[in-house]
Amino acid sequence: xxxxxxxxxxxxxxxxxxxxxxxxxxxxxxxxxxxxxxxxxxxxxxxxxxxxxxxxxxxxxxxxxxxxxxxxxxxxxxxxxxx
Numbered sequence: 001x002x003x004x005x006x007x008x009x010x011x012x013x014x015x016x017x018x019x020x021x022x023x024x025x026x027x028x029x030x031x032x033x034x035x036x037x038x039x040x041x042x043x044x045x046x047x048x049x050x051x052x053x054x055x056x057x058x059x060x061x062x063x064x065x066x067x068x069x070x071x072x073x074x075x076x077x078x079x080x081x082x083x
Contacts, residue, residue, distance in 0.1 A: 030055070031053050032052050033051060034050060034051075035048060035050070036048050050071050058080040059080050062074075062076055063078045064076040064079075065077060065078060
């Protein structure tokens with residue numbers, strides 16, 4: 001096998017997981033994104049985590065009843081009809 005082809009295949013294989021990380025491809029719908037750790041207005045520290053991308057509905061948020069967070073396995077508890 002040609003060395004250039006082998007190197008190209010290895011580079012592509014190494015990059016594949018990063019390219020397929022969440023399927024959102026920079027879009028604001030579908031998939032998920034990382035949220036950095038931050039301090040809320042009331043002084044509470046929120047650890048960094050994954051979150052669903054915003055899309056105008058609460059029905060597919062991992063914290064909504066009927067959904068499960070794929071990272072933690074925790075089932076959603078929030079009622080989607082409440083603000």
